[in-house]
Amino acid sequence: MARFIERHPAWALIVIIAVAVLAWLVFAIWPPGLEAAIGRKRVFLNAVLNGITLGGLYFLVASGFTLIFGLMRNVNLAHGSLYLFGGYIGYAISTWTGSWILSFIVAFVAVALVGVILQLAVFRRMEGQDLRQTMVTIGLSIVFADLMLWVFGGDFYQVQTPSWLIGPVQLPLLTAIKSSGEPVYLQYPLVRLVIFAASVVIGIAMWLALNRTRIGMIVRAGVDDRDILAATGVRIQLVFVLVFALGAGLAGIAGVVGGTFQSLSPGEDTRFLLASLVVVIVGGMGSIPGAALGAVIIGLAEQLGSVYIPTYAIVVTFLIMVLVLALRPQGLLARR
Amino acid sequence: MLKSSLGLIALSSLLLSGTAFAQEKIKVGVTATLEGTYTVLGEDGMRGHQTALNVLGKKIGDKELEFIVASTDATPDSAVRAVRKLIEQDKVQILLSPLSGDEGIAVKNFAKTHPELTFVNAASGAQETTYVDPAPNFFRYNMDGAQWQVGLGKYAYETKGYRKIATVGEDYSFIYTQVFGLVLEFCGAGGQVTNRQWVPLGTKDFASVIAALPDDVDAIYLGLGGADAVNFLNQYQQAGGKAHLMGGSIMIDQTILSSKGSAKNALIGTIAASGQADTWEDPGWQKFVKAYQDSFPESKRFPSPSLLATNYYGSTMALILALRQVNGDLSNNQAKLKDALAKIEIDAPNGKIKLDANRQAIGTNFVTEVVDDGKGALFSKVVKVIPNVNQTLGYDPAVFAKIGLPSRTIPECKKY
Numbered sequence: 001m002a003r004f005i006e007r008h009p010a011w012a013l014i015v016i017i018a019v020a021v022l023a024w025l026v027f028a029i030w031p032p033g034l035e036a037a038i039g040r041k042r043v044f045l046n047a048v049l050n051g052i053t054l055g056g057l058y059f060l061v062a063s064g065f066t067l068i069f070g071l072m073r074n075v076n077l078a079h080g081s082l083y084l085f086g087g088y089i090g091y092a093i094s095t096w097t098g099s100w101i102l103s104f105i106v107a108f109v110a111v112a113l114v115g116v117i118l119q120l121a122v123f124r125r126m127e128g129q130d131l132r133q134t135m136v137t138i139g140l141s142i143v144f145a146d147l148m149l150w151v152f153g154g155d156f157y158q159v160q161t162p163s164w165l166i167g168p169v170q171l172p173l174l175t176a177i178k179s180s181g182e183p184v185y186l187q188y189p190l191v192r193l194v195i196f197a198a199s200v201v202i203g204i205a206m207w208l209a210l211n212r213t214r215i216g217m218i219v220r221a222g223v224d225d226r227d228i229l230a231a232t233g234v235r236i237q238l239v240f241v242l243v244f245a246l247g248a249g250l251a252g253i254a255g256v257v258g259g260t261f262q263s264l265s266p267g268e269d270t271r272f273l274l275a276s277l278v279v280v281i282v283g284g285m286g287s288i289p290g291a292a293l294g295a296v297i298i299g300l301a302e303q304l305g306s307v308y309i310p311t312y313a314i315v316v317t318f319l320i321m322v323l324v325l326a327l328r329p330q331g332l333l334a335r336r
Numbered sequence: 337m338l339k340s341s342l343g344l345i346a347l348s349s350l351l352l353s354g355t356a357f358a359q360e361k362i363k364v365g366v367t368a369t370l371e372g373t374y375t376v377l378g379e380d381g382m383r384g385h386q387t388a389l390n391v392l393g394k395k396i397g398d399k400e401l402e403f404i405v406a407s408t409d410a411t412p413d414s415a416v417r418a419v420r421k422l423i424e425q426d427k428v429q430i431l432l433s434p435l436s437g438d439e440g441i442a443v444k445n446f447a448k449t450h451p452e453l454t455f456v457n458a459a460s461g462a463q464e465t466t467y468v469d470p471a472p473n474f475f476r477y478n479m480d481g482a483q484w485q486v487g488l489g490k491y492a493y494e495t496k497g498y499r500k501i502a503t504v505g506e507d508y509s510f511i512y513t514q515v516f517g518l519v520l521e522f523c524g525a526g527g528q529v530t531n532r533q534w535v536p537l538g539t540k541d542f543a544s545v546i547a548a549l550p551d552d553v554d555a556i557y558l559g560l561g562g563a564d565a566v567n568f569l570n571q572y573q574q575a576g577g578k579a580h581l582m583g584g585s586i587m588i589d590q591t592i593l594s595s596k597g598s599a600k601n602a603l604i605g606t607i608a609a610s611g612q613a614d615t616w617e618d619p620g621w622q623k624f625v626k627a628y629q630d631s632f633p634e635s636k637r638f639p640s641p642s643l644l645a646t647n648y649y650g651s652t653m654a655l656i657l658a659l660r661q662v663n664g665d666l667s668n669n670q671a672k673l674k675d676a677l678a679k680i681e682i683d684a685p686n687g688k689i690k691l692d693a694n695r696q697a698i699g700t701n702f703v704t705e706v707v708d709d710g711k712g713a714l715f716s717k718v719v720k721v722i723p724n725v726n727q728t729l730g731y732d733p734a735v736f737a738k739i740g741l742p743s744r745t746i747p748e749c750k751k752y
Contacts, residue, residue: 039548046547054541154375156566158597161574168576189574192543262540263570265563267372271540303544306535310507314536 029174038308042175045186047307048300053192055292055299056199057261060254062276062283062291063206064247070223070286071243073130074123077137079251080273081144086111086252087259087268088148091157100162100260107256108249115248119241141269149266159259165191195257202250203292210288219243223286278317282324284331293333361402362664364655365422367433367458368648372409373538374436374562376591377644380637381435381459384645387624387631388652396656396664404428408435410537412442419443423450429666430673431455432651435644437462437481437510447471452669454677456655459647461585462509463516463742466696467727473670475677475695477654477684478647479611481510482517482742483725484585487703488609489521491720492582496607498522498554501582502531504545504568505559509742514559514584516742517729523749534744535564542568546575554580561586569599583608588706590614590638593714600714606706607719611647612686613702614640614715624649624685639713650684657682692726701725 005012026048030041038044065079089110090103097103122140126132168187176184210216218239221229230236258264258272275298280286283294298317305313324332366385369378382405394401404426406418415434422428431453434443440460447455448471457465457476461484466476492498501522505511511534519529531550535542546568549556556579560568565587581603586592588608593600612621628641628649641649658676665672681690687700700723704716728736731752740746 043544043548047544050541050543050547054543154370154379156376156563156595158566158570158595158599160597166574168574187576189543189571189576191574261571261574263563263567265373266375268540303541306539306541307544307548310534310536 026173029177040175042186043307045173045175046188047303049188050192051300051303052296053196053299054303055296056196057254057257057295058275058279058299059203059292059295060199060257061251061272062279062295063203063288064250064254065276066280066283066286066288066291067206067250068244068247069280071219072123072240073128075130075134075137076118076247077134077273078118078141078144079247079276080269080271081141081148082111082114082248082251083255083258083272084148084264084266084269085114085144086255087159087264088152088157088255089252090256091159091259091264094159094256100160100165103159104253104256107252111252111255112245112249115244115246116241118248119244123244124237124240141273145266145269148269154266157259157264159256159264161191161260165194169193189261191261195261199257202253203288206288215239215242278321280331281321282332284334287331287333290331290333294331360399362396362399362430362659362666363402363404363426363428364430364432365419365426365428366403366405367408367415367418367422367431367435367439368405369410369435369439370405370407371414372411373564374410377562377586377642378407378435380591380642381644381648383628383632383637384641384648385432385458385652387628387641387645388649388656390631391627392653392656396659399664401656401659403432408439410436410439412438415439416442416446419446423453429453429670430655432458432648432655435459436508437465437513438508440465440476441509444471444474447474454670454673456651456677458651459644460510461513463513463727464509466694468741470694470696472695473674475654475674475691477651477682477689477691477697479697479699479701479725480727481513481585482520482729483697483699483727484611484701485514485517485609486521486701486725486729487720487722488582488607489518489523489527490525491607491609491703492555493522493525493527496555496580498527498580498582500528500530500553501555501557502533502550502553503529503557503559504533504535504549505557505584506537506539506561506564507534507744508537510586511559511584512742512744512746515557516747518557518582518584519747519749520729520739520752523747524751527749529749532744535560537564539564540567542571543575546572546577549577549579551579555582556580557582557584558587559584561589562591565592566595566597566599569602570597573599573602577602581606583706585610585643588704588716589644590640590642591644593706593716594638601708603706603714604708607703608706608716609701609703610643610716611699611701612641612643612716613704613718613721615707615717616686616702616721617718618687620683621685640715646684646686650682650686650689653684654680654682654689687721687723694727696727698724698726 068076086107090107093106094103169190171186171188173186174183175186279294279298283290301316305316368381406422408414408418437460440462441464444465455474461481463480503515583606658680661676662672689697689699703720705719707717
């Protein structure tokens, strides 16, 4: 942090001012002039929170994607299919048993198993052949999409939110003061907050696992140099399988999350594949903190865009991607 | 290479000799949105089409109809691609297409490049398709989005007492047309539409849209369909939304009312208008519902046909009846068929339908309210039946032309 300020004083100043403005926008009561210019504070706060919580979902999908890429240099374009498959499994389990929590566990295990099979049956056979892997995963994603369409049809599925998560909660954020002097606090859907908290926990757990454990050390060593790691006697294929299972399982969990606060239907697979591609390109391929930053940026851009410039909202995310590719092609938080 | 082409020739000669003995076929291309946001709508449209074939049969005199289905995703280019493929590769002679509004405008324009063929609109409902520069070989047996809203504005204003409403709709021609019909009538009665929000087709995260809904209105009108509608309702429930709702024709429809999950319960009591009402007691309608239910096992259909099934049924019916009138005669660029189609009046399940000079349907409209049947299934209940709704909504054509074409901001909220 201190080094960053020393090296780029101008940028640091801009960042500090931006953070201060944002903090003021979030906590202060807006003067009437500002409300007239850009709309009510409630809308703004909601858009910001929605962006961050949507970022949580994007992070869950993209972290698995980036983990697999970071270790194996393998662009798994069937990642979206794993997401959708996880969602469908979660739906089936939650309607069958009525348990929301159980659906996460089963979805994680089931999709992780698919990941293991993919790694053993497909990727291991074509190690190091990027183009071939990419083409095969595109093919697989099409096959998976049609299989899922066959089994689940074109219907929309929603994973039932447990009753204790339905409805809004009051946040200690002021949105306005009524003329009677009574403060109005922000109401926000509880389920989104819980899901966001869960994705933060998962993100931190992943970071700790990667940076503080022996397995994490092996994975990080593998990211840097697979061949040397294998030469030291580590069973690298086993590590690959584990990481692939974890990455796929995360996509499965994300599927249940997506099915809970959005919905599942054919086409969601490509949408989330595209979203995670954009997120990791912005954040930096192979970097977990990068995926987190990219996910929040894309989530915020989508939500603020849909409120303030609805017509061009779709373009905003891609504009960000283009800017990042032009100015910092390795991604915001990638190591050189 | 030589070997395989020889094989192909052998195979095709075999096939040809096979067809020589069979009856002559009339090839009809059908498109439906079997991909993307509107998948469920396309699937039920095809069920309606199949029901019509079960009821009416495929025989036209001594000829037999053959249907070739192509999938689209509600975008205009996908529809044109599908139609082009059906014409150029499958050599269809008649088109039953398309399902969605923007597709309809594109296919109508494309129809002009094939004046020798006949196009029967399957279900699309944008006003522009038949109102602006219509194609002489394009026939539409369903009403447009504005006709489908007739009665709703007055009912909301007079019976429900709503004075100020806001609208949320998908950003494309059909919903523009629906909001057009609603605003004309509601504002004409004296109401105010304070805010019109437009979201892209295929929006998944509506949380910010929901947060931006105004609180100082009596009701919120939803012009959404398919996956968008389900997502909206789900997130609306999570956000604790409590406003009165009003619905467009594909919002209050079995495609949404029978979706899985509890979010749809937010719609109980919602008023809407559409080209059909699920619980209408008319014997023709009940017969159609029965035929639909008998055609498919319970898990493979909705409890009652959706608007799309009804539209596909009606357009298939019109085509088959007209073909029978001319005994399948497609000579002279299908002139006889086109003539028959323009003149035919059909007894569709949702009321009598005839065409105007632009080959656009004049039909019956329904104001409805969503009710729970006591077993957890939701249906739209008839509140009011309005016969003979034409495309200018009862306005003098000259006055109607001055209002302008449906768009994000047209019509203005005033009395015309």
